[in-house]
Amino acid sequence: MSYWQEKNPQAGVACQKMVYLGNMTAQLYAVDADTGKPCENFGKNGVVDVNQWNKQNNKWPLSQLQPPTVIGDKLIVGWAGKDWEYEVESPGSLFALNARTGELEWEFKPIPEEEAGKTGTANIWTAMSYDPALGLLYIPVSSPSPNYWGGNRTNPIPLGTSTTALDINTGKVVWSRQWVHHDIWDYDINSAPTLMDITVNGKPVAALVQATKMGFLFTVDRRTGEDVWPIEERPVPKGEAKGEVYSPTQPFPTKPEPLLDQSKKPAIWKIADIVGFGQCSKMWDGLEYNGMYSPPGLKGNGVLAYPDSAGGVQWGGVAFDPVSQVAIVNTSHIVQMIKLWDREAYDKQPKESGNENGFYPQIGAPYGMSLVNAQNWAGMPCWAPPFGELVAINMQTGDVKWRRPMGAVQQWGWYMPPDMGSPTIGGPAVTAGGVVFIGASMDAKVRAYALDDGKELWSDIVMAPAVANPAVYEYKGKQYVAFVAGGNSIMKDQVGDQVVVYALPK
Secondary structure: OEEEEOOOOOOOOOOOEEEEEEOOOOEEEEEEOOOOOEOOOOEEOOEEEHHHHOOOOOOOOOEOOOOOEEEOOEEEEOOEOOOOOEOOOOEOOEEEEEOOOOOEEEEEOOOOOOOOOOOOEOOOOOOOEEEOOOOEEEEEOOOEOOOOOOOOOOOOOOOOOEEEEEEOOOOOEEEEEEOOOOOOOOOOOOOOOEEEEEEEOOEEEEEEEEEOOOOOEEEEEOOOOOEOOOEEEEEOOOOOOOOOOOOOEEEEEOOOOOOOOOOOOOOEOHHHHHHOOOHHHHHHHOOEOOOOOOOOEOOOOOEEEOOOOOOOOOOOOOEEEOOOOEEEEEEEOOOEEEEEEEHHHHHOOOOOEEOOEEEEOOEOOOEEEEEEEOEOOOOOEOEOOOOEEEEEEEOOOOEEEEEEEOOOOEEOOEEOOHHHOOOEOOOOEEOOOOEEEEOOEOOOEEEEEEOOOOOEEEEEEOOOOOOOOOEEEEEOOEEEEEEEEOOOOOOOOOOOOEEEEEEOOO
16 A cells, blocks of 8 residues: 655645555555545546556556555556466556546656567566655566567567666656566566665765566666676577577676576475485476576476576565665575477466466467476475575675575475575565564564574564565554565465564563
Protein backbone atom coordinates (compact mmCIF):
# COMPACT_ATOMS: atom_id res chain seq x y z
CA MET A 1 0.00 0.00 0.00
CA SER A 2 1.00 3.64 -0.44
CA TYR A 3 0.18 6.81 1.50
CA TRP A 4 -0.10 10.48 0.48
CA GLN A 5 -1.27 13.63 2.24
CA GLU A 6 -1.68 17.32 1.56
CA LYS A 7 1.13 19.54 2.84
CA ASN A 8 -1.26 21.08 5.37
CA PRO A 9 -4.20 18.69 5.82
CA GLN A 10 -7.45 20.40 6.78
CA ALA A 11 -9.30 18.78 9.65
CA GLY A 12 -12.73 17.48 8.71
CA VAL A 13 -12.08 17.65 4.97
CA ALA A 14 -12.24 14.29 3.19
CA CYS A 15 -9.24 12.76 1.40
CA GLN A 16 -6.61 15.15 2.70
CA LYS A 17 -4.83 11.92 3.56
CA MET A 18 -5.15 9.02 1.10
CA VAL A 19 -4.19 5.36 1.00
CA TYR A 20 -3.76 3.57 -2.34
CA LEU A 21 -4.09 -0.13 -3.10
CA GLY A 22 -4.01 -1.83 -6.49
CA ASN A 23 -5.16 -5.29 -7.52
CA MET A 24 -4.29 -7.86 -10.14
CA THR A 25 -7.05 -6.71 -12.50
CA ALA A 26 -5.41 -3.26 -12.86
CA GLN A 27 -7.77 -1.38 -10.54
CA LEU A 28 -6.08 1.25 -8.36
CA TYR A 29 -8.16 2.25 -5.32
CA ALA A 30 -7.87 5.40 -3.20
CA VAL A 31 -9.53 5.76 0.20
CA ASP A 32 -9.53 8.36 2.94
CA ALA A 33 -6.83 7.34 5.43
CA ASP A 34 -8.92 8.46 8.42
CA THR A 35 -12.25 6.88 7.47
CA GLY A 36 -11.56 4.23 4.81
CA LYS A 37 -14.23 5.74 2.57
CA PRO A 38 -13.56 5.98 -1.20
CA CYS A 39 -12.05 9.27 -2.44
CA GLU A 40 -14.70 10.06 -5.04
CA ASN A 41 -12.59 12.62 -6.94
CA PHE A 42 -9.91 9.99 -7.62
CA GLY A 43 -10.69 8.35 -10.96
CA LYS A 44 -14.26 7.13 -10.99
CA ASN A 45 -15.67 7.02 -7.47
CA GLY A 46 -12.26 6.30 -5.99
CA VAL A 47 -10.95 3.86 -8.61
CA VAL A 48 -8.57 4.36 -11.53
CA ASP A 49 -8.59 1.66 -14.21
CA VAL A 50 -4.88 1.51 -15.12
CA ASN A 51 -5.77 -0.80 -17.99
CA GLN A 52 -7.32 2.13 -19.89
CA TRP A 53 -3.77 2.88 -21.11
CA ASN A 54 -3.12 -0.72 -22.20
CA LYS A 55 -3.60 -0.02 -25.91
CA GLN A 56 -0.91 -2.07 -27.67
CA ASN A 57 -0.58 -5.88 -27.75
CA ASN A 58 -3.15 -6.09 -24.96
CA LYS A 59 -2.88 -9.66 -23.64
CA TRP A 60 -3.77 -9.13 -19.96
CA PRO A 61 -4.60 -6.44 -17.41
CA LEU A 62 -1.71 -4.24 -16.25
CA SER A 63 -1.71 -5.84 -12.82
CA GLN A 64 -0.85 -3.67 -9.83
CA LEU A 65 1.54 -6.06 -8.16
CA GLN A 66 3.40 -3.26 -6.34
CA PRO A 67 1.87 -0.13 -4.79
CA PRO A 68 2.45 3.23 -6.46
CA THR A 69 5.59 5.16 -5.58
CA VAL A 70 4.43 8.44 -4.03
CA ILE A 71 6.58 11.46 -4.93
CA GLY A 72 5.20 14.88 -4.03
CA ASP A 73 1.73 15.02 -5.57
CA LYS A 74 2.47 12.25 -8.10
CA LEU A 75 1.83 8.52 -8.08
CA ILE A 76 4.35 6.56 -10.16
CA VAL A 77 2.62 3.41 -11.36
CA GLY A 78 4.20 0.38 -13.01
CA TRP A 79 2.61 -2.98 -13.67
CA ALA A 80 3.15 -6.75 -13.79
CA GLY A 81 2.23 -9.13 -16.59
CA LYS A 82 2.62 -12.84 -17.22
CA ASP A 83 6.15 -14.02 -17.90
CA TRP A 84 7.01 -16.57 -20.56
CA GLU A 85 3.53 -16.74 -22.08
CA TYR A 86 3.77 -14.81 -25.38
CA GLU A 87 6.30 -13.58 -27.89
CA VAL A 88 4.54 -10.20 -28.24
CA GLU A 89 3.15 -8.60 -25.10
CA SER A 90 2.10 -5.19 -23.83
CA PRO A 91 5.06 -2.75 -23.85
CA GLY A 92 6.21 -1.72 -20.40
CA SER A 93 4.77 1.76 -19.91
CA LEU A 94 5.26 3.64 -16.65
CA PHE A 95 2.58 6.15 -15.64
CA ALA A 96 2.72 9.29 -13.52
CA LEU A 97 -0.72 10.07 -12.09
CA ASN A 98 -2.02 13.03 -10.12
CA ALA A 99 -2.24 11.86 -6.50
CA ARG A 100 -5.52 13.70 -5.91
CA THR A 101 -7.41 12.87 -9.12
CA GLY A 102 -5.65 9.91 -10.75
CA GLU A 103 -5.31 11.83 -14.01
CA LEU A 104 -2.38 10.89 -16.26
CA GLU A 105 0.44 13.48 -16.20
CA TRP A 106 3.09 11.65 -18.24
CA GLU A 107 3.88 8.22 -19.64
CA PHE A 108 7.31 6.64 -20.13
CA LYS A 109 7.94 3.83 -22.64
CA PRO A 110 11.19 1.81 -22.31
CA ILE A 111 10.72 0.04 -25.67
CA PRO A 112 11.39 2.12 -28.82
CA GLU A 113 8.19 2.82 -30.73
CA GLU A 114 9.41 1.00 -33.83
CA GLU A 115 10.06 -2.18 -31.80
CA ALA A 116 6.91 -2.21 -29.66
CA GLY A 117 4.87 -4.19 -32.17
CA LYS A 118 7.45 -7.00 -32.23
CA THR A 119 8.01 -7.57 -28.51
CA GLY A 120 6.69 -6.35 -25.15
CA THR A 121 7.16 -6.04 -21.37
CA ALA A 122 10.44 -4.33 -20.34
CA ASN A 123 8.01 -3.17 -17.67
CA ILE A 124 8.62 -1.88 -14.14
CA TRP A 125 6.91 -4.37 -11.84
CA THR A 126 8.84 -3.80 -8.62
CA ALA A 127 9.59 -0.88 -6.30
CA MET A 128 11.37 2.33 -7.38
CA SER A 129 13.66 4.92 -5.74
CA TYR A 130 13.78 8.72 -5.75
CA ASP A 131 16.32 11.42 -4.90
CA PRO A 132 14.46 14.64 -3.99
CA ALA A 133 17.63 16.76 -4.17
CA LEU A 134 18.22 15.75 -7.79
CA GLY A 135 14.57 15.34 -8.80
CA LEU A 136 15.46 11.95 -10.26
CA LEU A 137 13.28 8.83 -10.25
CA TYR A 138 15.26 5.58 -10.54
CA ILE A 139 13.41 2.70 -12.16
CA PRO A 140 14.44 -0.98 -12.44
CA VAL A 141 13.40 -2.13 -15.93
CA SER A 142 12.66 -5.77 -16.74
CA SER A 143 13.60 -7.77 -19.84
CA PRO A 144 11.69 -7.67 -23.16
CA SER A 145 9.54 -10.58 -24.33
CA PRO A 146 9.86 -13.43 -24.88
CA ASN A 147 12.29 -14.09 -22.08
CA TYR A 148 14.37 -16.99 -23.41
CA TRP A 149 14.57 -16.26 -27.13
CA GLY A 150 15.15 -12.88 -28.72
CA GLY A 151 15.06 -13.46 -32.45
CA ASN A 152 12.06 -11.12 -32.70
CA ARG A 153 13.97 -8.26 -31.03
CA THR A 154 17.43 -8.23 -32.56
CA ASN A 155 17.45 -4.43 -32.90
CA PRO A 156 18.75 -2.61 -29.80
CA ILE A 157 16.39 -2.04 -26.87
CA PRO A 158 18.89 -0.12 -24.73
CA LEU A 159 16.54 0.47 -21.77
CA GLY A 160 15.66 -3.22 -21.36
CA THR A 161 17.09 -4.87 -18.19
CA SER A 162 18.43 -1.54 -16.97
CA THR A 163 18.45 1.00 -14.20
CA THR A 164 17.14 4.23 -15.72
CA ALA A 165 16.98 7.70 -14.17
CA LEU A 166 14.00 9.87 -15.16
CA ASP A 167 13.20 13.53 -14.58
CA ILE A 168 10.29 13.36 -12.15
CA ASN A 169 8.46 16.28 -13.77
CA THR A 170 8.63 15.14 -17.40
CA GLY A 171 9.43 11.41 -17.41
CA LYS A 172 12.40 12.09 -19.73
CA VAL A 173 15.54 9.93 -19.50
CA VAL A 174 18.47 11.64 -17.73
CA TRP A 175 20.75 8.59 -17.80
CA SER A 176 20.47 4.81 -18.12
CA ARG A 177 22.71 1.78 -17.60
CA GLN A 178 21.86 -1.55 -19.19
CA TRP A 179 22.94 -4.46 -17.01
CA VAL A 180 22.18 -7.29 -19.47
CA HIS A 181 22.49 -6.78 -23.22
CA HIS A 182 19.84 -8.58 -25.30
CA ASP A 183 18.54 -10.41 -22.23
CA ILE A 184 17.55 -14.03 -22.99
CA TRP A 185 17.73 -15.28 -19.37
CA ASP A 186 14.86 -13.35 -17.72
CA TYR A 187 17.42 -11.48 -15.64
CA ASP A 188 15.08 -8.49 -15.36
CA ILE A 189 16.01 -5.92 -12.72
CA ASN A 190 13.74 -6.92 -9.88
CA SER A 191 14.42 -4.55 -6.97
CA ALA A 192 14.54 -0.85 -6.29
CA PRO A 193 18.10 0.52 -6.40
CA THR A 194 19.49 1.64 -3.05
CA LEU A 195 20.69 5.25 -2.83
CA MET A 196 23.63 5.73 -0.50
CA ASP A 197 26.19 8.42 0.28
CA ILE A 198 29.57 6.74 0.62
CA THR A 199 33.25 7.69 0.85
CA VAL A 200 35.54 6.05 -1.71
CA ASN A 201 39.28 6.80 -1.78
CA GLY A 202 38.65 9.67 0.61
CA LYS A 203 36.06 11.36 -1.64
CA PRO A 204 32.28 11.58 -1.05
CA VAL A 205 30.18 9.79 -3.66
CA ALA A 206 26.44 10.08 -4.22
CA ALA A 207 26.03 6.42 -5.10
CA LEU A 208 23.34 4.09 -6.38
CA VAL A 209 23.64 0.34 -5.89
CA GLN A 210 21.55 -1.93 -8.09
CA ALA A 211 21.19 -5.52 -6.93
CA THR A 212 20.45 -8.04 -9.68
CA LYS A 213 19.28 -11.56 -10.29
CA MET A 214 22.81 -12.34 -11.49
CA GLY A 215 24.17 -11.80 -7.96
CA PHE A 216 25.94 -8.63 -9.09
CA LEU A 217 25.83 -5.32 -7.25
CA PHE A 218 26.39 -2.55 -9.79
CA THR A 219 27.56 0.70 -8.14
CA VAL A 220 27.33 4.01 -10.00
CA ASP A 221 27.16 7.73 -9.32
CA ARG A 222 23.42 8.41 -9.08
CA ARG A 223 23.83 11.88 -10.61
CA THR A 224 25.36 10.66 -13.87
CA GLY A 225 25.26 6.85 -13.97
CA GLU A 226 29.07 6.69 -14.19
CA ASP A 227 31.04 3.85 -12.58
CA VAL A 228 32.15 4.13 -8.97
CA TRP A 229 34.30 1.02 -9.39
CA PRO A 230 35.03 -0.14 -12.96
CA ILE A 231 32.32 -2.12 -14.73
CA GLU A 232 33.86 -4.18 -17.54
CA GLU A 233 32.44 -5.58 -20.75
CA ARG A 234 33.58 -9.23 -20.94
CA PRO A 235 33.07 -11.84 -23.67
CA VAL A 236 30.25 -14.35 -23.19
CA PRO A 237 29.33 -17.50 -25.15
CA LYS A 238 27.02 -17.74 -28.15
CA GLY A 239 24.31 -20.33 -28.82
CA GLU A 240 22.62 -22.01 -31.77
CA ALA A 241 18.93 -21.01 -31.63
CA LYS A 242 17.64 -20.00 -35.05
CA GLY A 243 17.03 -16.31 -35.62
CA GLU A 244 18.93 -15.37 -32.48
CA VAL A 245 21.60 -12.66 -32.39
CA TYR A 246 23.71 -13.04 -29.25
CA SER A 247 25.44 -10.17 -27.51
CA PRO A 248 29.20 -10.77 -27.66
CA THR A 249 29.79 -9.17 -24.22
CA GLN A 250 28.03 -8.47 -20.92
CA PRO A 251 28.78 -6.00 -18.08
CA PHE A 252 30.67 -7.35 -15.06
CA PRO A 253 31.33 -5.23 -11.94
CA THR A 254 34.84 -5.42 -10.50
CA LYS A 255 33.57 -4.42 -7.03
CA PRO A 256 31.73 -5.52 -5.00
CA GLU A 257 32.61 -9.09 -5.92
CA PRO A 258 29.77 -11.35 -7.15
CA LEU A 259 27.58 -12.60 -4.33
CA LEU A 260 27.87 -16.12 -5.71
CA ASP A 261 30.39 -17.77 -8.03
CA GLN A 262 28.84 -17.97 -11.49
CA SER A 263 32.11 -18.82 -13.28
CA LYS A 264 31.86 -22.60 -12.95
CA LYS A 265 29.28 -25.33 -12.38
CA PRO A 266 28.22 -25.40 -8.74
CA ALA A 267 29.51 -28.39 -6.82
CA ILE A 268 27.21 -31.41 -6.51
CA TRP A 269 25.73 -32.08 -3.08
CA LYS A 270 27.13 -35.54 -2.36
CA ILE A 271 24.31 -36.57 -0.03
CA ALA A 272 21.69 -35.78 -2.70
CA ASP A 273 23.74 -37.68 -5.28
CA ILE A 274 23.96 -40.75 -3.03
CA VAL A 275 20.24 -40.67 -2.23
CA GLY A 276 19.56 -40.29 -5.96
CA PHE A 277 21.86 -43.25 -6.85
CA GLY A 278 24.06 -40.95 -8.94
CA GLN A 279 21.12 -39.05 -10.44
CA CYS A 280 22.73 -35.66 -9.75
CA SER A 281 26.05 -36.64 -11.33
CA LYS A 282 24.29 -37.85 -14.46
CA MET A 283 22.26 -34.67 -14.57
CA TRP A 284 25.39 -32.50 -14.26
CA ASP A 285 27.14 -34.48 -17.03
CA GLY A 286 24.21 -33.78 -19.36
CA LEU A 287 24.03 -30.05 -18.70
CA GLU A 288 26.08 -27.50 -20.59
CA TYR A 289 27.52 -24.62 -18.56
CA ASN A 290 29.90 -21.99 -19.89
CA GLY A 291 29.33 -19.47 -17.14
CA MET A 292 26.29 -17.51 -16.07
CA TYR A 293 25.49 -16.31 -19.59
CA SER A 294 25.29 -19.77 -21.18
CA PRO A 295 22.53 -19.30 -23.81
CA PRO A 296 19.38 -21.42 -23.49
CA GLY A 297 19.88 -24.51 -25.66
CA LEU A 298 17.96 -27.28 -27.38
CA LYS A 299 20.21 -30.29 -26.74
CA GLY A 300 19.93 -32.90 -24.00
CA ASN A 301 18.65 -31.48 -20.73
CA GLY A 302 19.45 -27.95 -21.89
CA VAL A 303 21.80 -25.65 -19.99
CA LEU A 304 22.52 -25.33 -16.31
CA ALA A 305 21.17 -21.97 -15.11
CA TYR A 306 22.96 -20.42 -12.15
CA PRO A 307 21.75 -18.09 -10.75
CA ASP A 308 18.19 -19.10 -11.52
CA SER A 309 15.33 -17.00 -12.90
CA ALA A 310 14.05 -16.06 -9.43
CA GLY A 311 17.44 -14.51 -8.87
CA GLY A 312 20.60 -14.43 -6.80
CA VAL A 313 18.98 -11.36 -5.23
CA GLN A 314 15.21 -11.03 -5.29
CA TRP A 315 12.86 -8.07 -4.86
CA GLY A 316 13.98 -7.10 -1.34
CA GLY A 317 17.10 -5.32 -2.57
CA VAL A 318 19.91 -3.89 -0.46
CA ALA A 319 19.78 -2.28 3.00
CA PHE A 320 22.37 0.31 4.04
CA ASP A 321 23.69 1.76 7.29
CA PRO A 322 24.83 5.35 6.57
CA VAL A 323 27.02 5.57 9.69
CA SER A 324 29.23 2.50 9.15
CA GLN A 325 28.64 2.62 5.36
CA VAL A 326 27.88 -1.10 5.37
CA ALA A 327 25.38 -2.61 2.93
CA ILE A 328 23.38 -5.76 3.74
CA VAL A 329 21.87 -8.08 1.13
CA ASN A 330 20.41 -11.58 1.18
CA THR A 331 21.05 -14.09 -1.60
CA SER A 332 19.66 -17.34 -2.98
CA HIS A 333 21.77 -20.11 -4.49
CA ILE A 334 19.50 -22.15 -6.78
CA VAL A 335 20.33 -24.21 -9.88
CA GLN A 336 17.83 -24.77 -12.67
CA MET A 337 17.81 -26.45 -16.07
CA ILE A 338 16.63 -24.34 -19.01
CA LYS A 339 15.77 -25.82 -22.37
CA LEU A 340 14.26 -24.48 -25.58
CA TRP A 341 11.82 -26.77 -27.42
CA ASP A 342 10.85 -26.33 -31.05
CA ARG A 343 7.13 -25.95 -31.40
CA GLU A 344 6.40 -29.53 -32.47
CA ALA A 345 8.45 -31.01 -29.62
CA TYR A 346 6.99 -28.57 -27.11
CA ASP A 347 3.43 -29.50 -28.03
CA LYS A 348 4.19 -33.12 -27.07
CA GLN A 349 5.43 -32.24 -23.57
CA PRO A 350 3.37 -32.38 -20.38
CA LYS A 351 2.30 -28.85 -19.53
CA GLU A 352 2.52 -28.92 -15.77
CA SER A 353 4.06 -25.76 -14.38
CA GLY A 354 4.41 -23.93 -11.10
CA ASN A 355 5.79 -20.60 -10.00
CA GLU A 356 9.17 -20.19 -11.76
CA ASN A 357 9.19 -23.91 -12.56
CA GLY A 358 7.81 -25.97 -15.46
CA PHE A 359 6.85 -25.60 -19.15
CA TYR A 360 5.87 -22.28 -20.76
CA PRO A 361 4.75 -21.69 -24.37
CA GLN A 362 6.20 -18.31 -25.50
CA ILE A 363 3.28 -18.30 -27.97
CA GLY A 364 4.25 -16.87 -31.34
CA ALA A 365 7.96 -17.65 -30.97
CA PRO A 366 9.53 -20.68 -32.70
CA TYR A 367 10.36 -22.11 -29.28
CA GLY A 368 8.58 -22.96 -26.07
CA MET A 369 10.74 -23.41 -23.00
CA SER A 370 11.10 -25.37 -19.82
CA LEU A 371 12.72 -24.34 -16.59
CA VAL A 372 13.12 -27.01 -13.91
CA ASN A 373 14.88 -27.04 -10.54
CA ALA A 374 17.87 -29.40 -10.51
CA GLN A 375 16.68 -31.91 -7.90
CA ASN A 376 16.85 -35.67 -7.39
CA TRP A 377 13.84 -37.99 -7.20
CA ALA A 378 13.40 -37.19 -3.50
CA GLY A 379 13.21 -33.44 -4.11
CA MET A 380 16.67 -32.77 -2.69
CA PRO A 381 18.74 -30.03 -4.38
CA CYS A 382 21.54 -31.54 -6.46
CA TRP A 383 23.82 -28.55 -5.81
CA ALA A 384 25.86 -28.14 -2.64
CA PRO A 385 24.77 -25.80 0.16
CA PRO A 386 24.59 -23.13 1.39
CA PHE A 387 21.29 -22.45 -0.36
CA GLY A 388 21.09 -18.87 0.87
CA GLU A 389 23.25 -16.33 2.65
CA LEU A 390 23.23 -12.91 4.27
CA VAL A 391 26.15 -10.75 3.13
CA ALA A 392 27.60 -7.51 4.55
CA ILE A 393 29.71 -5.26 2.31
CA ASN A 394 31.95 -2.36 3.27
CA MET A 395 30.85 0.25 0.73
CA GLN A 396 33.97 2.37 1.27
CA THR A 397 36.10 -0.39 -0.23
CA GLY A 398 33.60 -2.64 -2.00
CA ASP A 399 34.91 -5.62 0.02
CA VAL A 400 32.82 -8.25 1.80
CA LYS A 401 32.80 -7.63 5.54
CA TRP A 402 31.15 -10.91 6.49
CA ARG A 403 28.80 -13.51 5.07
CA ARG A 404 26.85 -16.30 6.73
CA PRO A 405 24.22 -18.91 5.83
CA MET A 406 20.73 -17.65 6.61
CA GLY A 407 17.53 -19.53 7.29
CA ALA A 408 16.85 -23.24 7.20
CA VAL A 409 15.47 -25.54 4.54
CA GLN A 410 12.52 -27.69 5.60
CA GLN A 411 12.38 -31.18 4.13
CA TRP A 412 9.89 -33.85 5.19
CA GLY A 413 8.82 -31.68 8.10
CA TRP A 414 12.31 -31.29 9.56
CA TYR A 415 14.65 -28.31 9.65
CA MET A 416 17.95 -28.97 7.93
CA PRO A 417 21.18 -27.84 9.68
CA PRO A 418 21.57 -24.04 9.87
CA ASP A 419 24.90 -24.04 8.02
CA MET A 420 22.98 -25.11 4.89
CA GLY A 421 20.94 -21.92 4.79
CA SER A 422 17.74 -21.41 2.81
CA PRO A 423 16.71 -19.84 -0.48
CA THR A 424 15.47 -16.35 0.30
CA ILE A 425 12.84 -13.96 -1.03
CA GLY A 426 12.44 -10.58 0.60
CA GLY A 427 14.99 -8.17 1.98
CA PRO A 428 16.52 -6.77 5.16
CA ALA A 429 16.11 -3.59 7.16
CA VAL A 430 18.94 -2.15 9.26
CA THR A 431 18.50 0.08 12.31
CA ALA A 432 20.64 2.83 13.80
CA GLY A 433 21.28 0.46 16.70
CA GLY A 434 23.27 -1.83 14.43
CA VAL A 435 20.59 -4.53 14.10
CA VAL A 436 19.54 -6.21 10.85
CA PHE A 437 15.96 -7.52 10.72
CA ILE A 438 14.88 -9.94 8.00
CA GLY A 439 12.32 -12.66 7.26
CA ALA A 440 12.74 -14.02 3.72
CA SER A 441 13.65 -17.64 4.54
CA MET A 442 11.89 -20.90 3.77
CA ASP A 443 11.50 -21.86 7.44
CA ALA A 444 8.97 -19.04 8.11
CA LYS A 445 11.16 -17.48 10.77
CA VAL A 446 11.98 -13.82 11.28
CA ARG A 447 15.40 -12.95 12.63
CA ALA A 448 17.71 -10.24 13.91
CA TYR A 449 21.45 -10.16 13.25
CA ALA A 450 24.28 -7.96 14.49
CA LEU A 451 25.40 -5.59 11.76
CA ASP A 452 28.98 -5.66 13.00
CA ASP A 453 29.71 -9.40 12.78
CA GLY A 454 26.57 -11.20 11.52
CA LYS A 455 25.82 -12.96 14.81
CA GLU A 456 22.20 -14.09 15.09
CA LEU A 457 20.60 -12.21 17.98
CA TRP A 458 16.96 -13.31 17.94
CA SER A 459 14.36 -15.26 15.99
CA ASP A 460 10.69 -16.13 16.06
CA ILE A 461 8.45 -18.29 13.91
CA VAL A 462 5.54 -16.75 12.01
CA MET A 463 2.63 -18.09 9.95
CA ALA A 464 4.46 -18.29 6.58
CA PRO A 465 7.68 -17.05 4.97
CA ALA A 466 7.83 -13.26 5.37
CA VAL A 467 8.72 -12.35 1.79
CA ALA A 468 8.09 -8.62 2.25
CA ASN A 469 10.78 -6.40 3.75
CA PRO A 470 10.27 -5.62 7.44
CA ALA A 471 9.10 -2.15 8.42
CA VAL A 472 10.80 -0.38 11.33
CA TYR A 473 8.99 2.54 12.96
CA GLU A 474 8.62 4.52 16.15
CA TYR A 475 5.41 5.44 17.98
CA LYS A 476 5.20 7.43 21.21
CA GLY A 477 8.86 6.86 21.98
CA LYS A 478 8.79 3.10 21.44
CA GLN A 479 10.41 1.30 18.51
CA TYR A 480 8.69 -1.47 16.56
CA VAL A 481 9.45 -3.86 13.71
CA ALA A 482 6.62 -5.29 11.62
CA PHE A 483 6.59 -8.33 9.32
CA VAL A 484 3.93 -9.46 6.86
CA ALA A 485 3.91 -13.27 6.80
CA GLY A 486 2.23 -13.98 3.46
CA GLY A 487 4.41 -16.68 1.88
CA ASN A 488 5.21 -17.28 -1.77
CA SER A 489 4.95 -20.46 -3.80
CA ILE A 490 8.46 -19.99 -5.23
CA MET A 491 9.60 -20.89 -1.71
CA LYS A 492 7.03 -23.53 -0.75
CA ASP A 493 3.28 -24.11 -0.53
CA GLN A 494 2.68 -22.23 2.70
CA VAL A 495 0.65 -19.03 2.83
CA GLY A 496 -0.47 -16.75 5.63
CA ASP A 497 -2.47 -13.62 6.37
CA GLN A 498 -0.51 -12.50 9.42
CA VAL A 499 0.90 -9.09 10.28
CA VAL A 500 3.17 -9.57 13.28
CA VAL A 501 4.76 -6.69 15.19
CA TYR A 502 7.54 -6.80 17.79
CA ALA A 503 8.67 -3.99 20.10
CA LEU A 504 11.83 -3.06 21.88
CA PRO A 505 11.43 -2.51 25.63
CA LYS A 506 11.28 1.14 26.66
